[in-house]
Amino acid sequence: MALLELKDVHTYYGAVHALRGVSLKVEEGEIVTLIGSNGAGKTTTLRTISGLEQARSGSITLSGTSIEAAAPHEIVKMGVGHSPEGRRVFSRMSVRENLEMGAFLRKPGPEVQADFKKVFDLFPRLKEREYQAAGTMSGGEQQMLAIGRALMAQPKVLLLDEPSMGLAPILVEQIFDIIKEINSRGTAVLLVEQNAMMALGIANRGYILQIGEVTLEDDCKKLALNPKVKEAYLGV
Numbered sequence: 001m002a003l004l005e006l007k008d009v010h011t012y013y014g015a016v017h018a019l020r021g022v023s024l025k026v027e028e029g030e031i032v033t034l035i036g037s038n039g040a041g042k043t044t045t046l047r048t049i050s051g052l053e054q055a056r057s058g059s060i061t062l063s064g065t066s067i068e069a070a071a072p073h074e075i076v077k078m079g080v081g082h083s084p085e086g087r088r089v090f091s092r093m094s095v096r097e098n099l100e101m102g103a104f105l106r107k108p109g110p111e112v113q114a115d116f117k118k119v120f121d122l123f124p125r126l127k128e129r130e131y132q133a134a135g136t137m138s139g140g141e142q143q144m145l146a147i148g149r150a151l152m153a154q155p156k157v158l159l160l161d162e163p164s165m166g167l168a169p170i171l172v173e174q175i176f177d178i179i180k181e182i183n184s185r186g187t188a189v190l191l192v193e194q195n196a197m198m199a200l201g202i203a204n205r206g207y208i209l210q211i212g213e214v215t216l217e218d219d220c221k222k223l224a225l226n227p228k229v230k231e232a233y234l235g236v
Contacts, residue, residue: 001064003028003188004049004080004157009058009068011041011048018044020212021058026157031179031189033199033220035233036209042192043085045209046159049190050082051075062156077105081155085162085192087146091135095126098134098145102152112152119148122178140171147178157188164195176202196233200224208233 002025011019019041026032034042047053049060051072060068067075076082090098099119103112120127123144129137134145143163150158160179164172172195180202183189193199200206200220208216208229216223223229 002026002061003030003063004190005059005061006045006049007059007061009045009048009055009060011044011053011055013044013053018053018212019048019055022209022212022214023058024207024214024217026188026190028156028188029183029186030205031183031191031203033191033193033203033206034209035193035196035199035206035223035229037232039211040209041212042209043161044212046082046084046161046190046192049075050080050159052082073105076153076155079154079156080159081150081153081157081187082159083143083146083150083161083163085165087139087142089134089142089145089149091133093134094131095129095134095137095145096131098149099126099152102149105153115152115154119151122151122181123148140167140175143167143171143175144178147175147182151182151187155187157190158182159190159192161192162194163191164193164198172198196229197224200234 004026006022006024009019009022036042048055055068062078106112125141126144126148163175176198191199200223203220206220206223207214
């Protein structure tokens with residue numbers, strides 16, 4: 001049984017057929033990446049998994065339990081964390097308050113405090129900025145905060161939407177190192193990333209999305225050597 005599995009998922013924005021029968025899975029311990037051009041349906045896939053968009057048909061299961069009809073907060077509670085495209089931190093709240101929002105469904109206590117420590121261990125910069133307003137931080141720091149906030153919900157699987165967008169190359173490498181560290185600590189990751197080279201470099205498996213459909217699925221090492229993938233997404 002896969003940790004997260006989508007079967008024949010169709011999602012619409014009004015009359016626009018955004019996802020056209022998407023099927024994919026994430027096993028425990030994996031990093032899986034979704035690659036595709038703008039408008040391919042990558043962000044819609046993540047939003048459908050987390051309940052922010054409703055699938056019109058198809059099934060989404062987490063450890064075998066159906067979640068496609070659940071409310072977003074229920075899906076978080078069941079074990080899906082989501083760091084959205086564009087970070088979307090609460091700009092007037094402090095770093096600590098943003099992280100507290102990530103744990104809002106949990107009972108306050110030693111476990112939550114232990115997770116603060118884990119996030120600050122992963123992101124020492126956030127500890128330095130603990131009481132600073134999130135909106136005054138750099139893009140890289142806000143991305144760290146968005147990921148840290150998602151981790152505060154203790155997810156089984158973490159959805160990451162374009163974590164490297166707009167970041168300097170040195171910060172991109174740092175973010176990808178942190179994603180690998182998060183995964184090594186036991187959290188599966190479903191990664192949407194326009195930097196296909198970096199994504200294929202850290203993921204186990206990948207899916208190519210085109211106009212809302214999965215057109216290719218393979219081990220990432222094989223995808224990186226596929227001539228069509230190289231030409232379309234790797235610039236070689």
